[in-house]
Amino acid sequence: VRTGVKVAEARKIVLEWAAVPLPAETVAAQQALGRVLAEPVRSSRTLPPADCSAMDGFALRAADLTGVSPGAPRRLKVAFEVRPGGPSPPPLPAGQAARIFTGAPLPPGADSVVRQEEARALPEAVELQSVPELGAHVRRAGEDVRAGDVVLERGVGLGPAELGMLASLGRSVVRVHRRPRVALLSSGDELVEPDADASGGRIVGSNVYALAAQCREAGAEPLNLGIARDTPEELEERIRAGLGADLLVSSAGVSVGDHDHVRPVLEKLGCRLLFWGVRMKPGYPLAFGRFEREGGPLVFGLPGNPVSAMVTFELFVRPLLLRLAGWRACFRPLLPAVLGEPLRKKPGRQHFVRVRLERRGERWVAHSTGSQSSGVLRSMVLADGLLAFGEDETELAAGAPVSVLLLDSRVLAREDSGS
Numbered sequence: 384v385r386t387g388v389k390v391a392e393a394r395k396i397v398l399e400w401a402a403v404p405l406p407a408e409t410v411a412a413q414q415a416l417g418r419v420l421a422e423p424v425r426s427s428r429t430l431p432p433a434d435c436s437a438m439d440g441f442a443l444r445a446a447d448l449t450g451v452s453p454g455a456p457r458r459l460k461v462a463f464e465v466r467p468g469g470p471s472p473p474p475l476p477a478g479q480a481a482r483i484f485t486g487a488p489l490p491p492g493a494d495s496v497v498r499q500e501e502a503r504a505l506p507e508a509v510e511l512q513s514v515p516e517l518g519a520h521v522r523r524a525g526e527d528v529r530a531g532d533v534v535l536e537r538g539v540g541l542g543p544a545e546l547g548m549l550a551s552l553g554r555s556v557v558r559v560h561r562r563p564r565v566a567l568l569s570s571g572d573e574l575v576e577p578d579a580d581a582s583g584g585r586i587v588g589s590n591v592y593a594l595a596a597q598c599r600e601a602g603a604e605p606l607n608l609g610i611a612r613d614t615p616e617e618l619e620e621r622i623r624a625g626l627g628a629d630l631l632v633s634s635a636g637v638s639v640g641d642h643d644h645v646r647p648v649l650e651k652l653g654c655r656l657l658f659w660g661v662r663m664k665p666g667y668p669l670a671f672g673r674f675e676r677e678g679g680p681l682v683f684g685l686p687g688n689p690v691s692a693m694v695t696f697e698l699f700v701r702p703l704l705l706r707l708a709g710w711r712a713c714f715r716p717l718l719p720a721v722l723g724e725p726l727r728k729k730p731g732r733q734h735f736v737r738v739r740l741e742r743r744g745e746r747w748v749a750h751s752t753g754s755q756s757s758g759v760l761r762s763m764v765l766a767d768g769l770l771a772f773g774e775d776e777t778e779l780a781a782g783a784p785v786s787v788l789l790l791d792s793r794v795l796a797r798e799d800s801g802s
């Protein structure tokens with residue numbers, strides 16, 4: 384097993400296991416928000432199905448108004464009225480107009496629509512003062528979709544517009560990649576549930592709550608395996624319950640301490656570690672492996688410290704989950720910013736500094752959230768992003784250009800601080 388790997392290398396190894404997304408399943412189209420299409424969607428419909436009016440007004444032949452001007456208006460007889468959803472209109476008699484409403488089909492023969500604001504309605508007739516452009520205010524049949532078009536390609540992520548389109552096409556079900564199922568294991572004799580007595584050296588096993596939320600945000604389905612005591616027997620029982628998942632994520636215990644039984648239990652059950660230890664801070668004691676037998680899960684042993692668990696999830700687990708679900712773009716956006724106050728560190732590990740982002744005019748200024756201890760979960764609560772401080776770098780001056788991994792792009796809407 385490789386140890387002390389670089390962040391980029393570790394990420395590459397992880398993503399090799401998501402070269403192929405999870406298999407497809409059929410789901411109700413309106414339940415498919417955030418899923419990725421596993422098939423191209425071809426339309427059997429033409430939309431709009433016929434030429435129709437984009438305005439309330441009068442349908443006519445533009446040529447019937449040749450020579451018309453405000454000084455020389457022309458009256459056309461109004462032959463009939465066409466409403467959306469009404470019966471299909473008969474052909475428009477020569478030299479006449481039809482009253483028409485938005486969305487109604489153009490009568491055969493009509494080629495243009497004059498808006499009602501630009502016409503003077505008279506009993507049974509309409510007076511017009513200008514020549515419309517040929518095709519004015521007409522939505523052409525098929526201008527949105529033509530029958531036979533591939534409207535949504537395989538690999539497209541389904542957002543609100545796509546769900547609207549599927550509905551327009553009359554698609555009630557759709558083939559999408561399955562959501563990754565993630566079994567989450569907590570372990571440690573000190574851990575209790577949030578509503579339990581947390582005195583006498585006990586602490587709440589909070590990681591599963593943060594990690595389950597991170598899974599959901601990434602479109603995956605978390606399964607809580609509960610808290611295992613630090614005994615091989617109990618760990619084995621809990622881990623076995625997670626072997627049907629796509630991914631098994633343990634927080635804490637995959638290290639080298641005397642009471643860390645996760646790794647030997649995983650190995651006993653058939654898991655091969657691919658790396659242990661990544662040259663980063665927070666989060667050095669990160670392990671990644673896989674069950675070699677068919678259908679066995681991929682395995683992450685995340686560090687136990689709450690910040691380390693969340694940061695390593697961000698950098699390694701989230702991209703893997705997105706790829707498994709069929710997304711190609713799996714990384715958070717990187718925002719160019721300038722550093723507010725100087726930072727120093729020792730070389731040898733890449734740091735991910737939790738920062739708050741301040742907008743100053745066109746620039747973003749990154750400020751440390753304070754203590755960067757991996758036990759200080761407040762540093763994540765306050766963070767807008769993670770500032771990447773390079774492995775070999777030791778100093779970043781105030782004002783230095785930096786790159787911030789954005790944890791929530793809504794930050795970009797933040798108001799200018801004005802200073």
Ligand code: AMP
Nearest residue numbers: 569587588589590591635636686687688
């Ligand atoms: P370990 O990896 O077991 O050495 O744990 C490192 C630190 O993380 C210890 O302070 C643990 O108490 C803490 N820790 C481990 N698991 C969790 C968890 N599920 N939730 C919150 N803190 C944890």
Ligand code: MG
Nearest residue numbers: 570571635636
């Ligand atoms: Mg522990």
